[in-house]
Amino acid sequence: MNKVLMKGNEAIALAAIKAGCKCFFGYPITPQNEIPAFMSEELPKINGSFVQAESEVAAINMVYGAGGCGVRVMTSSSSPGIALKQEGISYLAGAEIPCFIVSVGRGGPGLGGIQPAQSDYFQATRGGGNGDYKVPVVAPNSIQEAIDWTYKAFDMADEYRTPVMMLIDGLIGQMMEPVSFENQSCKEFDRSGWATTGTKGKRDPHIINSLYLEPRDLEIHCLKLQAKFDLIRQKEVAWEEHNLEGAEIVAVAYGITSRIVKNSIEKLKEKGIKMGLIRPITLNPFPVEAFSNLPRSVKSLISIEMSLGQMVEDVKLASCGKYPVDFFGRTGGVIPTPEEIVNYIEKLVKEGK
Amino acid sequence: MKRIQIITGHFGSGKTEFAVNFAKYLKKNSDEGICLVDLDLVNPYFRSREKTEVYKNLGIEIVSSDLEGEAADIPSISARIQKIFDTKNLKSIIDLGGDSMGATALRRFRESFIESEIEVWFVMNANRPNTQCVETILDYVKKLETAIELKVSGIINATHMLKYTTSERFNVPRFSN
DSSP, X not given: OOOEEEEHHHHHHHHHHHTTOOXXXXXXXXXXXXXXXXXXXXXXXXXXXEEXXXXXXXXXXXXXXXXXXXXXXXXXXXXXXXXXXXXXXXXXXXXXXXXXXXEEEBSOSTTOOSSBOOTTHHHHHTOSSSSSOOOOEEOOSSHHHHHHHHHHHHHHHXXXXXXXXXXXXXXXXXXXXXXXXXXOOOOOOOOTTTSOSOXXXXXXXXXXXXXXXXXXXXXXXXXXXXXXXXXXXXXXXXXXXESOTTOSEEEEOOHHHHHHHHHHHHHHHHTTOOEXXXXXXXXXXXXXXXXXXXXXXXXXXXXXXXXXXXXXXXXXXXXXXXXXXXXXXXXXXXXXXXXXXXXXXXHHHHTTO | XXXXXXXXXXXXXXXXXXXXXXXXXXXXXXXSOEEEEEEOOSOSSSOGXXXXXXXXXXXXXXXXXXXXXXXXXOOOOOGGGHHHHHOTTOEEEEEEOSHHHHHGGGGGGGGXXXXXGEEEEEEEOTTSGGGSSHHHHHHHHHHHHXXXXXXXXXXXXXXXXXXXXXXXXXXXXXOOO
């Protein structure tokens, strides 16, 4: 397989173009700048459009415009920038506009810092926009997986007519790995039934809107959105299981943290402690099924995150009180080492938890 | 080599890796002061300034932003960089940020350039998408030369695939003074 060495951000941008993305609208913020930089260079070459908007709010509304026309479109930002986009994401979800949003997490709250963090789990999975809406969120843990899910995310966006978010942390965005763009393809979609492509005087206008003044109409609309998300829950949930056989403790970790945890698992093996891993790949919908058939050896779960405890709430909900759920996390841009995770787990085991 | 060695190239080619190891190599073979200038305003992570303390112990001074904290996201240029041009018995390596935009930072010191003292090396990795063939590499070199107003006199072939490339594939480099 023909491999090249790429930075996460560049690779996502290239995958997006290969997946048919024609428009990018964004505003600079570290650590995601390579995405708009790449797009500004490459989109004009394929007659696409790159706009550095005056703000994140403007950018997400440009996504609304292009997406409403049935064009494959994306934006990207980092923590405070995604916060600004929340209103637009609610409108996109309400108006059922397919689009791809990349969130490259850095430490917060507020301006925070520029080092990698996972403290935007709630921001991504719960969202800060108004109304009954849910946005599918995927969280790759390698650059190859980020590429693969970029193609899938665009397809999911079109298939379900929804915004799809990819949540990575600054490390996945900035680090480099050998990757391949071979064996990738995208589905064809017929958008003629809804996209605003011009009536040419031959049909009624298509309307892209999220305003439903009649309560019953709005309820029906929300139920339709909900049904769509239920379908995504049935068909698109993804997770990875690692070393579960005979495990006493099962760690739950996503993104870059899952790779650190895998190192910890090896070190714990040497100390005679069996730890497994459940790695949610879709964070929303959360892989609840992964917790229903754990081996009998499992005594407890621990959520390990680069935050002060966000996904841990979903782990508790998914495991329905069947297991005690512990938590270990670092935040603010501090990356946990495999050793400190090992020390924490050893302490837990000694205390009999 | 000349007194001031500028290391440049596309980001991710291995510039910083080369620059820090070249500094170590020079220090091993010389009692003179060695200065490593982190003039990369493009990359927010994986910076030579992250290892300031380690290099201080080896007798290599790292000159970076004057702002406190290795994670500062502010493209500030340290006034201390001026000393590498003014202190004639100091050998320096400048780790210059990727692409022509990043390289523009060096132009601030254009008036202090004495061309006989400065040499520019271009680090390339043929596994990076933008530097895979001769034409694109030369195009890149030209853009850099225009940005810094200096000629590139050497190309360092650092073609690698990170940990998938082992040291056995390389010969030990020999640099002439």
